Amino acid sequence: MEEKSRITLLLSFMCICSEVSSFSSCEGSADTVRTVERCPTDSKSWEMAAKNMNCDAIKQNCSQSSSRRLFQYHCVINAWMNVTLEVCAPNRTIFGYCTEYNIMGRVIQENYHANCRNLNPPCPSFYNSAKAYKYQSCYQLTKNHQIIEYIAEDIKKPVIHVISTSDGIRGNIAVIFLSILHAYVL
Numbered sequence: 492m493e494e495k496s497r498i499t500l501l502l503s504f505m506c507i508c509s510e511v512s513s514f515s516s517c518e519g520s521a522d523t524v525r526t527v528e529r530c531p532t533d534s535k536s537w538e539m540a541a542k543n544m545n546c547d548a549i550k551q552n553c554s555q556s557s558s559r560r561l562f563q564y565h566c567v568i569n570a571w572m573n574v575t576l577e578v579c580a581p582n583r584t585i586f587g588y589c590t591e592y593n594i595m596g597r598v599i600q601e602n603y604h605a606n607c608r609n610l611n612p613p614c615p616s617f618y619n620s621a622k623a624y625k626y627q628s629c630y631q632l633t634k635n636h637q638i639i640e641y642i643a644e645d646i647k648k649p650v651i652h653v654i655s656t657s658d659g660i661r662g663n664i665a666v667i668f669l670s671i672l673h674a675y676v677l
Contacts, residue, residue, distance in 0.1 A: 516597040519551025519562065520580035524592060527577045530566035531624045540564060546579035554581040565599060567592050567623050572605060572632045582621040589629035590620045605632055 523544070531537035541564035554560045560581040567590040569576050578592045580599045589605035592598070599620045607614035610628035623629065 517551065517553035517562075517580050518597060519549060519553050520578050520592070520599075521594075521597045523549060523577075523579040524594065525577050526574050527566065528575070530575050530577075530630055532627060533624070537564070537566070537624050540566060540577065544577060544579060549579055551579075561621070563621050565590070565592065565621055565623065567599065567620070568602060568605065568629055568633055569594065570602065572602065572635075575630055575633055582619055584617050585620050585623070586617050587614065589614070589626065589632065590623040605629060 523546070531540050544564045546562055546564050549562070551562055554562045560583060562579055562581050564577070565580055565582070566575060566577050568574070570591050570593050572589075572591075576592050578599075580592060580597075583599055585601050587606060587608050588601035588603060589607045589610075591600060591602035591605070593600055607626050607629050608616070610626075610631075612626075612628060614626040614629070618625070
């Protein structure tokens with residue numbers, strides 16, 4: 492019986508780790524990121540911008556066509572909330588915060604300093620990152636922040652931190668399961 496419990500725990504841990512790691516760095520996105528003055532405001536302008544960016548033609552190994560995560564066009568705020576960025580990156584589900592592209596992490600993620608459920612109009616509890624254009628109030632945040640310059644060399648630096656385990660829901664779950672697994676194995 493103890494062996495079955497260990498196997499079940501190990502399989503659960505592997506599932507959670509694969510989900511958490513699916514939000515990891517995407518090297519292919521770093522070559523596509525660019526600052527834009529404004530993001531699309533509706534589905535038609537989003538489709539036009541996506542067509543111009545042509546993410547499908549970019550060679551990358553961040554997502555496969557059979558994957559539920561698509562390498563696609565995004566227009567989002569940056570981590571400092573001072574500019575909007577266009578980037579081709581794997582989409583993901585965002586939970587209640589504005590979507591950001593983290594240049595150092597090379598990843599689409601929540602900006603935990605921008606709770607869009609408190610903005611007007613608010614965003615839903617969860618949404619697809621590629622549909623961030625629907626939540627224009629997130630872009631307005633860039634008008635309130637000074638511009639911090641970054642250079643192309645910043646994009647080429649090694650990834651130091653991809654996911655914040657202190658604020659991220661999935662990160663906290665992974666830490667909890669790691670703790671349980673560690674305690675169980677000892």
